[in-house]
Amino acid sequence: MAPYIEIKNLSKHYGDLKAVDGLSMQVMPGDIYGFLGPNGSGKSTTIRMLLSLIRPTSGQILLFGHDLAVDRYQTLGRVGALIEKPDFYNYLSARKNLEILGKLSKVRNLNSRIDEVLDMVGLLPRAKSVVRTFSLGMKQRLGIAQALLHKPDLIILDEPTNGLDPQGQKEIRDLVKSLSQESNITILISSHILFEIEQIANRMVIINKGKALVEGNVHDLINGDDRQVTYIVDNSDSVRSILPGSAWEPKFQKSSPDRVWFRITKEEIPMLTAYLIEKGIRIYAIEPVRSLEDFFLQLTENETIN
Amino acid sequence: MRQLISIELYKIFSKPRTYIGFGAIFVIISAIEIGIKIKGDDMFAMILQNLSDRFIFEGKLINMYGVGYVILNTLWIHVPILVALVTGDLLAGEANSGTFRIILTRPVSRVKLIISKFLAGWLYTFLLIVFMIFLSAVWGWILFGPGDMLVMTTKVSIIGSDDLIWRFGCAYMYGFLCMTTVATMSYFLSALSDNSIGPIIGTIALIIGITVISTVGASLLKPVLPYFFTTYLTSWQKFFNTEFTFSMISHDILIQFIYILAFFFITLFYFRKKDILS
Numbered sequence: 153m154a155p156y157i158e159i160k161n162l163s164k165h166y167g168d169l170k171a172v173d174g175l176s177m178q179v180m181p182g183d184i185y186g187f188l189g190p191n192g193s194g195k196s197t198t199i200r201m202l203l204s205l206i207r208p209t210s211g212q213i214l215l216f217g218h219d220l221a222v223d224r225y226q227t228l229g230r231v232g233a234l235i236e237k238p239d240f241y242n243y244l245s246a247r248k249n250l251e252i253l254g255k256l257s258k259v260r261n262l263n264s265r266i267d268e269v270l271d272m273v274g275l276l277p278r279a280k281s282v283v284r285t286f287s288l289g290m291k292q293r294l295g296i297a298q299a300l301l302h303k304p305d306l307i308i309l310d311e312p313t314n315g316l317d318p319q320g321q322k323e324i325r326d327l328v329k330s331l332s333q334e335s336n337i338t339i340l341i342s343s344h345i346l347f348e349i350e351q352i353a354n355r356m357v358i359i360n361k362g363k364a365l366v367e368g369n370v371h372d373l374i375n376g377d378d379r380q381v382t383y384i385v386d387n388s389d390s391v392r393s394i395l396p397g398s399a400w401e402p403k404f405q406k407s408s409p410d411r412v413w414f415r416i417t418k419e420e421i422p423m424l425t426a427y428l429i430e431k432g433i434r435i436y437a438i439e440p441v442r443s444l445e446d447f448f449l450q451l452t453e454n455e456t457i458n
Numbered sequence: 459m460r461q462l463i464s465i466e467l468y469k470i471f472s473k474p475r476t477y478i479g480f481g482a483i484f485v486i487i488s489a490i491e492i493g494i495k496i497k498g499d500d501m502f503a504m505i506l507q508n509l510s511d512r513f514i515f516e517g518k519l520i521n522m523y524g525v526g527y528v529i530l531n532t533l534w535i536h537v538p539i540l541v542a543l544v545t546g547d548l549l550a551g552e553a554n555s556g557t558f559r560i561i562l563t564r565p566v567s568r569v570k571l572i573i574s575k576f577l578a579g580w581l582y583t584f585l586l587i588v589f590m591i592f593l594s595a596v597w598g599w600i601l602f603g604p605g606d607m608l609v610m611t612t613k614v615s616i617i618g619s620d621d622l623i624w625r626f627g628c629a630y631m632y633g634f635l636c637m638t639t640v641a642t643m644s645y646f647l648s649a650l651s652d653n654s655i656g657p658i659i660g661t662i663a664l665i666i667g668i669t670v671i672s673t674v675g676a677s678l679l680k681p682v683l684p685y686f687f688t689t690y691l692t693s694w695q696k697f698f699n700t701e702f703t704f705s706m707i708s709h710d711i712l713i714q715f716i717y718i719l720a721f722f723f724i725t726l727f728y729f730r731k732k733d734i735l736s
Binding site for chain 1: 461462465468469472473474555556557558559560561562563564565566567731733734735
């Protein structure tokens with residue numbers, strides 16, 4: 153089956169700035185595809201190019217096997233999108249907003265479909281309320297409702313949990329998962345939070361400075377063998393003194409007065425813990441940091457420093 | 459296309475700012491009509507002071523046509539502001555509120571969107587002018603009734619009431635053409651901006667600016683003055699010339715059409731390629 157999204161060597165330059173730089177990726181039917189990257193990494197620019205809001209400098213975008221530059225109308229009719237913050241005609245009601253968007257998408261039986269999607273996102277009782285009176289969470293849900301209105305095969309969500317409280321974030325994540333499972337909709341979701349992608353997506357790509365760094369199955373990437381584990385102990389010197397000559401010596405990385413870092417596999421965590429306890433080390437906590445998380449943290453930390 | 463236009467019209471007439479134009483016209487016309495009703499005799503006596511030594515004026519000089527002429531003179535600067543208030547917001551307003559992101563990700567042609575938005579704004583302009591005609595006529599009829607009209611330009615002419623309807627009709631049609639030019643310019647500025655204030659202020663600034671520069675530096679700008687559309691904003695007065703012929707206004711109409719087409723097609727070309735970053 154052809155990928156729903158196929159991006160080939162996509163670039164967008166603003167003068168000397170390379171917002172997206174030779175990006176390639178594929179989203180297969182049925183995927184919840186995580187599009188992860190720190191702020192300013194080129195996620196939104198890529199998504200805007202996918203939706204023909206921005207013209208690429210070079211490269212090709214295929215949606216459902218059709219070239220977006222050639223078959224824009226045919227392809228966009230099968231795509232629903234929520235880009236960045238959910239903006240609507242604030243002076244109109246939720247229903248009126250959906251009515252306008254439904255007419256643009258030529259939705260059949262529009263009124264009943266509006267009821268359906270509003271009900272799906274829990275906004276049916278507020279259908280007649282003016283959008284100006286909605287909270288950010290409600291607007292976000294209305295954003296998802298408009299993306300679902302024309303029964304798309306593919307939904308593109310750009311940071312849909314931005315600005316929401318933890319409860320709101322969880323609601324959106326649950327909604328996304330149920331859309332994929334119950335309605336069999338393929339979803340591309342961007343985020344700068346690894347945890348969020350880990351919770352929702354089955355495949356993902358990490359991008360930075362407009363380039364894809366890692367792409368693959370979320371489970372494989374997150375649960376890779378290599379991980380750094382931090383042991384919080386009463387005295388790190390006592391740990392260092394028992395290591396020479398042991399099997400754990402090569403796995404030792406660094407230490408601080410109350411912390412010791414090892415690079416070990418998931419299976420080795422209980423073995424090392426047992427060894428340390430046996431040697432009389434008092435362990436207060438064990439904090440595994442997965443390699444991908446470590447890698448992503450480095451990216452985002454660099455971003456913060458920059 | 460028809461659906462796109464009806465959507466745009468719905469959006470225009472759902473915004474409170476749209477009614478500012480109608481409200482302002484109602485207030486201004488009412489104030490002029492009532493003001494002339496109360497103080498019109500004194501005002502006309504002052505204007506005709508020099509002429510009354512040589513002429514005897516009989517009949518109703520202050521009538522619905524005369525007041526209509528005064529209204530046309532007064533509103534040529536107000537109406538562009540009211541037109542720009544809506545047309546300057548048509549594209550910039552969507553960019554400012556971020557709603558381009560939800561409409562341009564639908565299977566909608568940008569060209570059709572630009573045309574339908576323009577037509578909706580144009581229809582608003584038309585309705586504004588029709589409202590102005592209607593209000594001016596109704597108030598004039600109630601307060602003054604019909605009569606012959608005295609026109610004072612470089613000469614004094616009296617135009618009979620039976621010869622006035624077509625002149626007013628043509629003057630208003632020409633006024634509508636000028637306001638279409640203003641609307642198209644405002645629309646063009648709206649495409650360039652992501653904020654409605656810019657196009658609205660920009661339109662007014664350009665009209666007033668060019669008019670002032672044309673007046674102050676008339677001798678300096680003489681060679682280019684015939685190419686400014688603002689030079690012809692008051693050409694509707696030509697329809698009240700007793701020896702009016704179409705050739706007197708044809709160049710003025712041509713210039714307005716050239717500006718309308720130029721602004722519209724530049725907007726179309728620019729917006730088709732525009733990256734939506736808002």
